[in-house]
Amino acid sequence: MKLTVNGEAYEAKQSVSVTALLEEMGIGGRAVVVVLNDEVIPFSSRRTCGLREGDRVDLFRLVGGG
């Protein structure tokens, strides 16, 4: 399935949910916020939030800053 993740083309192997995508990308355990097609996905609905061909996924995390 073709997705756009953080502005880049990404071919998801078999990810059908946001949680599965994060695990596939190897960032499942990290604290990230997921934005799907400009909509923030609450942590509680990640597992049930399905992905569709062409979806835009943006992932953010907290880093050091002043």
Add this chain to the structure above:
Amino acid sequence: MERQGKAQDEWIVGGHRFSSRLLMGTGKFQDAETMVGAVLASGTQIVTVALRRVGRIPQEDDMLGPLQQLKGITLMPNTSGARNASEAIRAARLGRELSGSPFVKVEIHPNPHHLMPDPIETFEAARILAAEGFVVMPYMPADPVLAKRLEDVGCASLMPLGSAIGSGHGLATAEMLRLILRHARIPVIVDAGLRSPSEAAAALEMGCDAVLVNSAVAASGDPIAMAAAFAQAVGAGRVAHRAGLMPRGGGTALATSPLTAFLSVEDA
């Protein structure tokens, strides 16, 4: 004596009570361990963090994990990287989702050369975020007119710059800060530009409620020791402010010892 006997000299921002008057940024540290050491040494209760896209290959240490393990620390995500109000509002919402904190440092600086905050976009973002219930802490030019406008739209504090971010030029805006302090009814925090603990002490002596430092600690020779030095300086400046500085002399000296002729015969 009674004043010093009071255990807590707390300040309140957005309904939250704090005893430390030193806010710390978490950028530019060599590693997470040094950052955590400096945060602990500073005694800070509010730390800023930034929001970034997740890279394919993690290039930076995870800052959130170590910070969340510390007790008594309030996270304040900033909106750095935002070039206008709508980007800042979006960053603030994402930051809240990640940190679980209502605090946001609104930071909008479109010009990467001087990093001066955009007053118009900052005002607009602050107005909307305050209405959404955020504890809005705007990084702002040291402008007393803008300060009043930001206060009127519900900001929890004012965070005027001492000088340009990371410049280490200290309290270049001192006269404007005094004007802001004279009229502000919400806490005033000097954010950006400080280099030395003595500058932090001067800000507190002047009547600022707190200071926010990052580069001054992170880019110092020994960040953990420097964090401790800032904590002492902020404490000293605050006590000095409450004590009240002596009046300045009018161009003449005033002796501190009795000016009796101690070499005269009767004293010998």
